[in-house]
Amino acid sequence: MKAVISLGGAVARRAKGPGIQLGAVAAGIGLSALILMTIGLSPGDSLTTLFRGAFGSHFALTQSTLKAVPLALCGLAVALPLRIRLWNIGAEGQFHLGAIAAAWVALSLPDLPTGALLPLTIAAGMAGGAAWALLAAIPRAIWGVNEIITTLLLNYVALQLLAYLLTGPLQGSQSLGFPISDVLPSGAALPRLGSSLIHAGVFFPLAAAALLIAVLRFTKWGYEVRMIGASPEAARVSGMSATKSILVTLGAGGALAGLAGTIEVTNTFGQLQQGISPGYGYMAIAIAALAGTNLVATIAVAFLFGGFVIGGLALQVLSVPQAFVLMLQGIILFCAVGGARLAAARWGRPRRKEAPSTP
Amino acid sequence: MSAPPELVSLRGIVKDFPGVRANDSVDFDLRPGEIHALLGENGAGKTTLMNILAGIHRPDAGEIRIRGEEAHLRSPRQAIERGVGMVHQHFRLVDRFTVAENVTLGWHTPRAIVNRRALEREIGTLAASYGIAVEPARAVRELSVGEQQRVEILKNLYRGAEILVLDEPTAVLTPQEAAGLFESLRRMAAEGRGVVFISHKLDEVMTIADRITVLRRGRNVATVTATETSPGELARMMIGRDLPQAEPPAAHPSEERILELAGLEADDDRAHRALRGVDLQVRAGEILGIAGVAGNGQVQLAEAIVGLRPARAGRILFRGQDVTRWPLRRRIQAGIGYTPEDRLRHGVAPSLSIVDNLIAKSYRSAPVGRRLLVDRRAARRLAAELVERFDVRGADLDAPAGSLSGGNLQKLVLARELSANPWLLVAAQPTRGLDLGAAEATRRLLLELRAAGKGVLLISEDLDELLALSDRIAVIYAGRIAATFPAEEADEERLGLLMAGFPGESPGKPKEEPSGR
């Protein structure tokens, strides 16, 4: 029975206790506030600012929702490969490749009508992200090369590539020497919903999650993914090949991260530049680990974290750097892991209750 | 009656695991100079009790006294300090270390700096003084299983263990090696040490033990003196009911060959050759038993046949077709079934539902598989039918497979394999770790398969089981088939010699070292 416990793993266990996650979020926020206190900031003020900035107004909610879109897509990009125990630490790089590919296509074909340019741009962005992920997925599938390290290192390569392109082939004609591209044609942007700032991209994470859930549950390939994730050895004995699942989950994950990059470059920034991600790909790791491969929970957590990103901007007024959000998310992650492990220890091991009885 | 002072006295030991009470108020005594057998079926709580004495588990209640002094053992280290040493069923050796390094591991001598040579000399002397044959400078991973066991024993002697616990020590030995072990155990007892001998084999216990304590379902049944009991009485105490004895139906093997191996060679995980030219045939309506000491290529044989391990040379013919290069999936579809030895790891995905586990071999084709999709309703119907037919008890269809007991888990694996209507079933240690009822059910299924004219390759370390079920028995040693003969011509002595590498009837020199595990 112990083997079951360890096989189920931390991931599966966490999926069972939403109470633990909520507690973890609260504890993480509390701890982070304490850390702010040690550097001389009032925890009450900071937290109020954080939450008011994140969810306190119509504008804040809109902004948080918009930030939740790339976060949720990147979260799914991590959560899907995690289903077969692969860690995609490279959503950040896939995001950037998506942005690059989308911008390149949009800038190359400015005269196309929206009906053609928009789908092409999106397809290019997704293909860019997928290709970047496959750079790590293929060695993993063929030779078993550790994907944690390769996906991560590709992030840095992507950033260098972006820097290179922005000082070379994609540098804009009016950039005045700054590393920035021309403004993308408006036809490449997603339509907005009515008069709000919200664009059609908000449906993408929902649609992606729904599609993935259906695929995992009702298709042969999805069944194989669940089996490989639950027990790679048993799946192998049943004649399932992990190769296909590795390529498809990582590739699809990369495509989703690339889609996030596409949306950011076409709608949020309107041109390719550096600093288009405040670390979405890294936050996505915390999101997926917290949501425990549950795709719906991934979206919910992404919304919360999107709020933190926006609230974090508000905190800059108190001279708290943006990186506070990253720390907050890391600490929440620890609280969730710790909570799950402590709960497992409490409920899983009755011997704790009673020391050897001595007369 | 003046009893000698007890080395160990356990009183009222209680140990709970999630869902199971492994020990329920168990008492146990060990005197100096005695060999005390702890007898019971699998799951009777023998190992748990001794793990408590060895400081691995802490009891939930009860008292441990060692040489009359109460002991609160919080770690193996504290047990070792009190002279308790345990040889586990699964050896706890560091593969990459040498014998000497393993023996001295954890020994807190004042020397912080390791002097290899001196250590090896010291261990060599110690081993020689007990007549134990090992080379201190060799890496443990190069040793045979029997040699590794000697290293385990040596570890405890080096630490000056006065209380030596051996958990099912003969399971991995040939009868001859076991006799050698008994000899050294008697020598240790003669020096005044106490030896606890965990076993579920009656004859062995009668041979070696001075006293026998029988456990059943975590409780004491009795403690008896070996000279005052009989195997029959022990069996009744151990099982608590009469054994349902399966009578193998008369076999009608045909000449049709289901499986034929010719010169098959394969490597183990460390790229050492583990099969060195295996020739075998399994006929329709036949159970071919593979006998051998663990680590002589059984695992690789099973995996090479089902397609988990590539053949380095030779051919695998399945119903006349050369399947040597076929991928595993194609072999499954052609009708090769497999029940792996490690059920929980290779047989099922414990966290997935019973339904998901039952369709693992049938999801590709109708009715469960339809084009790209899995028909969940058809899957459920199939699972319900299999659970009913194979009597998988314990949980509903959506419960995780890991929640099933060992016996029901094996039934689930068998149900899945047999539902694919295989022509050949490769069954690796199919009854290991099962309680008697489940073991019996498993054996019955194998016999039914034979009666239906299919072939079964039965790999087992349980000689009684092999003799009872097999039509023919092949003995594997060092990656080769040493001999194949009809089961009725087999006896324990002949099997034992072959398993130990003595070809033919007369003991000679062993042909080759086994390749280890």
Next chain:
Amino acid sequence: MGPAEAKGGAVHTLTTLLAAGIAAGTPLLFASLGEIVAERAGVVNLGLEGMMLLGAVTGFLVMDASGSVWPGVLAAVAAGTVAAGVHAFFAVTLRANQIISGLGVTIAGAGLAAIIGRSVVGKAPKTYFHEVRVPGLGHIPGLGTILFHHHVLVFAGYLIVPVVWWVLRGTRLGLHLRAVGENPAAADAMGVPVALYRWGAVLFGGAMAGLAGATFSLAESPGWTEGMTAGRGWIAVALVIFATWDPLRGLVGAYLFGCLDALPGWDQANQVLNLQPTLLGMIPYVATIIVLIAVTVLGLQRRLGAPQALGAPYVRGE
């Protein structure tokens, strides 16, 4: 740091590259050496990057406050050790998933480092480790410049590698540590305190990562900017595999990658390859990926070194 007047022939140019490579390889060496020890005890720590950043910022802050480098180094080591303690608590004591815990250290560590360093971003260092030429050895032609004209932390690297190598190989401490990483059940059964050794190994790894961070902020590029280690922690993780868990091979790998790391700056100064610096900047990362693939394809990690219980939490009793 390469002299701009490096037109004095190919040999001199190569010398400056190798010297710069050894300097740039030193933080990689510290970090990967610490990770080798932790992984030899069976614990993967993917928090290297975070621990290095914490070490870098703490070192700089303490140097800034005290006006001298050594308190900074000590503080950096302490910061890395504390961060590693978080990982050890989760990965060893709570037996949580080592990958999640390590990533948590990296994410939270990067964030925390940015917060505590916000007041000194871009601030000019009051002091830092200057290069010194070792008397005698430093004047050997070529070799003297490559090996013996550096800041003292580089020399510390020379000393610490053989020490760690010898401790792992030749002492009881090392034997026990390796046993804990190979087969914790065996070690536990023989009374080796598994958790204690794992804690110790992880803390040592953290201390070394902290030192690596200080090497950045107090010697290599004195100062503090957010994310200044730029993935070097991850390269160090990959180096452990490249080194097949052997400190001596780790030394070779660290200096090799140091050279790749130093390549862009060196090329800009010496105008040899004349490539875009952004393209050159990819080289260390791309090279790491290629080497990782090569090591895996050749199966070296299996045959040579990977501790068998690596990444697996140890639960007593089976």
